[in-house]
Amino acid sequence: MLSAECAAEEFSRGAGGDQTVGWNRGLHGHERRFPWLVAIMSIGIGCAGAGLLTVDEHSRYLVDGRRSGYTYLSEENQRLQDDDFANPGLLWVERGRELWRQADGAAATSCASCHGDAADSMRGVRTRYPRFDPTLGKLINLEQQINRCRAERMQAPPYPSESEVLLAMTTFIGTQSRGLPIDVRIDGPAQPFFEAGKAFFYQRRGQLDMACAHCHEQYTEQRLRGDVISQGQTNGFPVYRFTWQTLGSVHRMFEWCNTSVRAEPYPQGSDEYINIELYMAWRGRGLPVETPAIRR
Amino acid sequence: MTQPRIRVPSQARKGEVIEIKTLISHPMETGHRRDTQGQLIPRHIIHTFTCTYNGAEVFRADWHPAVAANPYLAFYTVATESGRLNFQWIDDDGTVYTAEAEITVV
Numbered sequence: 001m002l003s004a005e006c007a008a009e010e011f012s013r014g015a016g017g018d019q020t021v022g023w024n025r026g027l028h029g030h031e032r033r034f035p036w037l038v039a040i041m042s043i044g045i046g047c048a049g050a051g052l053l054t055v056d057e058h059s060r061y062l063v064d065g066r067r068s069g070y071t072y073l074s075e076e077n078q079r080l081q082d083d084d085f086a087n088p089g090l091l092w093v094e095r096g097r098e099l100w101r102q103a104d105g106a107a108a109t110s111c112a113s114c115h116g117d118a119a120d121s122m123r124g125v126r127t128r129y130p131r132f133d134p135t136l137g138k139l140i141n142l143e144q145q146i147n148r149c150r151a152e153r154m155q156a157p158p159y160p161s162e163s164e165v166l167l168a169m170t171t172f173i174g175t176q177s178r179g180l181p182i183d184v185r186i187d188g189p190a191q192p193f194f195e196a197g198k199a200f201f202y203q204r205r206g207q208l209d210m211a212c213a214h215c216h217e218q219y220t221e222q223r224l225r226g227d228v229i230s231q232g233q234t235n236g237f238p239v240y241r242f243t244w245q246t247l248g249s250v251h252r253m254f255e256w257c258n259t260s261v262r263a264e265p266y267p268q269g270s271d272e273y274i275n276i277e278l279y280m281a282w283r284g285r286g287l288p289v290e291t292p293a294i295r296r
Numbered sequence: 297m298t299q300p301r302i303r304v305p306s307q308a309r310k311g312e313v314i315e316i317k318t319l320i321s322h323p324m325e326t327g328h329r330r331d332t333q334g335q336l337i338p339r340h341i342i343h344t345f346t347c348t349y350n351g352a353e354v355f356r357a358d359w360h361p362a363v364a365a366n367p368y369l370a371f372y373t374v375a376t377e378s379g380r381l382n383f384q385w386i387d388d389d390g391t392v393y394t395a396e397a398e399i400t401v402v
Contacts, residue, residue: 085303085317086317086319086368088321088366088368090301090319091319091321091366094301245323245366246323246366
């Protein structure tokens with residue numbers, strides 16, 4: 001809520017910042033004021049001894065001006081995401097790996113019974129969601145597809161929205177596509193849903209009367225208090241978000257954004273959020289899947 | 297969700313300084329936050345971490361409410377002899393999470 005108040009203030013003053021946004025921003029201010037803090041952070045996080053990323057390696061996070069949230073992270077946090085041990089999102093991946101093989105429901109089947117090795121069968125899946133489903137006649141996202149499999153194939157109760165198990169399974173499936181470019185279909189039957197999602201993006205809402213586009217298009221790369229506003233790309237979701245101290249889905253992020261402009265959020269899994277999820281995915285087309293990413 | 301992750305080199309030279317990394321899933325609830333009804337959410341943290349090397353304690357840490365959720369800890373010790381490293385995380389509710397690793401010293 002606080003950030004929303006400041007957002008209003010920031011916008012009313014106009015966002016006339018003149019700073020340059022560089023890859024290595026973030027650290028310098030801390031270096032001057034808290035040299036000891038930098039030292040501690042280096043010990044804590046930089047111990048893997050990973051070298052700094054070069055500009056070339058960064059370019060995979062930058063596709064035709066579309067800029068992954070990764071590029072807004074400090075170097076320490078980038079290293080944290082890249083380190084498959086220290087990245088806390090891997091806790092959910094491990095849990096998902098167990099659930100994948102675990103038989104459940106009246107049919108006593110597991111994901112692995114049908115899909116075998118996730119590394120093969122789930123590769124690329126995350127890049128295509130949300131997708132149009134002909135039977136339901138509307139868009140579904142990965143979470144809903146997981147619960148559909150549970151209902152139809154396993155005869156098991158659905159995983160509750162934003163539960164640890166659903167996050168674990170989504171993250172585990174998502175990470176099988178790590179590095180592959182986002183490639184959702186917006187033509188054919190998906191088109192009306194895409195248009196609805198696009199309309200949602202530009203629709204003003206809430207007491208602050210702001211649309212997604214204000215922050216994530218118009219004022220992107222300018223300052224909002226101590227932070228730089230990102231493009232709001234979704235290629236890293238589910239993400240481990242420091243603000244939450246845990247992993248969260250993209251729908252949780254939509255809720256958070258809506259609440260921040262003092263709008264009543266839609267329920268997770270609602271058609272409105274699935275539509276905007278498709279539009280956001282298309283905005284980040286070509287960006288690599290980073291699940292589970294680290295974000296602030 | 298509380299299966300800890302640890303990373304210990306499987307092999308080391310005698311006298312070598314080895315790095316050990318640990319990560320455990322835990323909410324680390326501070327006890328200072330309130331829920332939507334205004335009620336204090338009770339404190340629930342891991343308050344002690346210990347590491348023993350063939351029974352001898354080589355590292356201990358007391359944790360407090362300011363430690364973030366899902367604590368990650370890296371520390372160093374000297375590889376003295378082949379054997380077993382045991383890790384313990386002690387929860388406020390009395391639960392003890394454990395993990396162990398073998399190391400061969402040549």
